[in-house]
Amino acid sequence: MCNLSKRYGxxxxxxxxxxxxxxxxxTGFLGPNGAGKSTTMRMMLGLDRPSAGRVLIDGVRYPEQGTPLRRVGALLxxxxxxxxxxxxxxxLWLAQSNGIGRSRVAEVLTLVGLASVARRRVGGFxxxxxxxxxxxxxxxxxxxxLLFDEPVNGLDPEGIRWIRELMRGLAAQxxxxxxxSHLMSEMALTADHLVVIGRGRLLADTGMREFVEANSGSTVRIRTPEPDRLRAVLVAAGVRVEAAPDGTLLAYDSEVARVGExxxxxxxxxxxxxxxxxxxEEAFMRLTASAVHHRAESDPRDGGNAVGDLDRPGDGDSVGGSGRPAGGARR
Amino acid sequence: MAAGDPARGGAGTTGTAGLGAVLRAELTKIRTVRSTVWTLLPTFVVGVGISLLAGLSFASQSPDQQKGFDPLFPAFYGLTLGQLPLVVFGALVMAGEYSSGTIRATLVAVPRRGRCYAGKVLATALFASAVALPTVLVGFLAAQAALGRYGVGLGAEGALPALLGGYLHLVLLCLLALGVAAMLRSPVRSLAVLLPVFFLGSQGLGNVPGVRTVTQYLPDQTSWVLLHLAGSQDEARWARDYGPWTGLGLLVLWTAASLLGGYLVLRRRDA
Known part of the structure; x- marks a missing residue:
């Protein structure tokens, strides 16, 4: 994906x-609601036209994939x-449009556990x-x-575990x-790699562990019979310390080796x-909070750089459902 | 997961999803939504029924009133109302994609929008044909049977061209509605535009002399000369500014313009 941009006015x-x-x-694609995730995925599938930039899948734009459903599967x-x-x-009609056999329809219905309701109308689902x-x-x-846009939406816990294992299985193949997803906790259990966007901008593109380490300090928890002396020592060394309700001390943003010394x-x-x-979750909050904070600070009165939420203005048919993030800039 | 080397691209061969595959998919789509298919039935019932009634009423008139009467008129009179369900069908096939959200699945499966649109137009035309052909033929036969000794056969002068015209009239109107729906992208908006045009033209203003200079060019009006619905063209008060085939040509132009407009909107807009 290169220099992808999408503007609405x-x-x-x-x-x-x-x-x-x-x-x-x-690869987890993270961002708060309204960060541009769905719009990006729609551009990947050729549903929305980028204002600039392009998305290539195996070197080819989506509309030029001969039988796209055999190259890319998408859950919108x-x-x-x-x-x-x-x-x-x-x-069936999806299969016919891409020359996929009828038997495959029954196969995937069984795979997702819908075989018993296959003949029922979707309206009652x-x-x-x-x-x-x-x-x-x-x-x-x-x-x-495979592209999945917020796949755990509406699934019960058993369904969430199922899709998680399905995605891991697909990657393993x-x-x-x-x-x-906008749920960090969900990504922590599923993703190996993270792409984070906020307000339409790329914030991080990194491995999961590197992301956590880069975006958070670790906290050291110490249980001691002499908490007052320890607190004094740590504070003197410039470490931020708090007492937890259970009587232990929490040293923030510090390495365990340094506390031990x-x-x-x-x-x-x-x-x-x-x-x-x-x-x-904490790492993500820090990252996006700083993006929001940065925006709020630089939000000029003239509104030149102001970015609203992603719901497309003036399009009543839009079902994006993306809420306006807290501290949203004015249009 | 089923078999398949994922790097190769899964389920069997590659290649392109040709127009044939898209047409099959679109036929399945129309066939499998019951409410849409049901809109086709009234075209036949109303079209044939009204032609039959028109035939009966002419047959029971006094000989004086029957002078100079055209036996082909009642044969196609039923189409003036029978065309409306077909217009609704054409609009729903396209606009239903937007109201149900299916358009996203459609364009993900067939991202080439020209091919996608062509498949939909062809599938709709096939369904419209399947209804238009029996409606026109049975309507003609029913009206002639009802006319009794005044009735004519398929070999009568002007009968076959009129039958062909009736068939094309119905199919073209259905596609015209599809094009309008592709431009407006909503069933309500589409029908709000289409139905007044077809009601006003046929049932309302069409008979007012001054207004007719304009309404005679409305899309559902131009075939009337060919269908023997416009009155005797030898009489000045009925005569139109175009002949039977030119009239049909005008409908072709209307339909082509509508379909082109729909295509341009589909190609340009985000889905």
């Missing part, structure tokens, strides 16, 4: 974003099956069933590249799996020293 929904997604791993965020049509017939149907459609052409040098007694890794 003066609103820059996606602003000069470039990254590469590699096969054999799950918004509903895309006619409520009056049965699940089976929805998949629960959100979770609609989501499973969307996943069946994505898998229909057995494609090497050597496929390229690109999955968007301070303890030894001052001959303190400790009963327990542990490291708390910051969660991905």
């Amino acid at each position: 003066r609103i820059r929904a996606v602003d000069d974003v470039s990254f590469t997604v590699r096969p054999g791993q799950v 965020e918004a509903r895309s099956a006619h409520p009056g049509r049965s699940a089976y017939h929805h998949l 629960s959100l979770g069933m609609v989501q499973r149907l969307g996943i069946a459609a994505a898998l229909l052409g057995d494609p090497p590249v 050597g496929r390229t799996v690109f999955v968007s 301070l303890i030894a040098a001052n001959r303190l007694t400790v009963h327990e020293v542990g490291v708390q890794r910051a969660s991905l």
Whole structure:
């Protein structure tokens, strides 16, 4: 993906974003609601035209893929099956359009657990069933590249675990799996690599572990019979310290080795020293918060760079459902 | 997951999804939404029914009133109402894609929008044909049977051209509606534009002399000369400014313009 941009009038929904997604791993596409994730995925599929830049899949733009469903499988965020049509017939016409055999329809219906309701109309489906149907459609052409936009939406815990294992399994087979989410906790369990956007801009493109380490300091938890002395020692060394409700001390943003040296040098007694890794959620909050903060600070009165949310202005049919992020800039 | 080397691209051969595949998919789409298919039935029922009634009413008139009467008139009179469900069908096939969100799945499956549109137009034309042909033929036969001794056969002068014209009239109007729906992208908006045009032209203003100089060019009006619905063209008060085939040609132009407009919108807009 090169220098991808999308504007709606003066609103820059996606602003000069470039990254590469590699096969054999799950790449998480993260951002708060309204960050430009769905718009980016729609441009990847040729549904929306980029204002600038392009997306190549195996070196070819999506519309030029001969039988696209066999190259790229996609689950879109918004509903895309006619409520009056049965699940089976929805998949049947999709299969016919790309010359995929009828037997494959039954296969994917079984795979996603919808075989027993295949002849029922989609209009009567629960959100979770609609989501499973969307996943069946994505898998229909057995494609090497898969795009999932917010796949866990509407799924129950059992369904969430199922899609997580499915995505990991697809990546393990050597496929390229690109999955968007605004839930960090979900990505922590699924993704190997992270692409983070906020306000239409690329914020990070990195491995999962590197991302956490780069965006968070670790916290050291110490249980000690002499908390007051320890606190004094740590504060004197410039470490921010807090007492946890259970009586332990928390030393923020510091390495365990450094805390250990301070303890030894001052001959303190400790009963327990542990490291708390910051969660991905915290790392993400820091990253996007700084982006939002930066925006808010530089938000000029003339509004020249102001970026609104991604819901497309003036398009009542839009079902993006992306909310305006907190602290949104004025248009 | 099913078999397949993922790097190769999965389910069997590669190649392109040709127009044939797209047409098959579009036929399946129309066939599998019951409410859309049901809109086709009234065209036949209303078209044939009204032609039959028109035939009966002419047959029961006094000989005086029957003088100079055209036996082909009642044969096609039913189409003036029978065409409306077909217009609704054409609009729903296209606009339903937008109201249901299916358009996204459609364009992901067939990202080449010209091919996608061509498949939809062809599939709609096939369904419209499947209804138009029996409607026109049975309507003609029913009206002639109802006319009794005044009825004519298929060999009567002007009958075959009129039958062909009736068939084309229905199919073209259906496609015209599809084009309008592709431009407006909503069932409500499309029908709000289409139905007044077809009601006003046929059932309303069409008979007012001054207004007719304009309404005679409305898309559902131009075939009327060919269909023997416009009154005797030898009489000045009925005569139109174009002949039967020119009239049909005008409808072809209307339809082509509508389909082209729909294509341009589909090609340009984000889905």
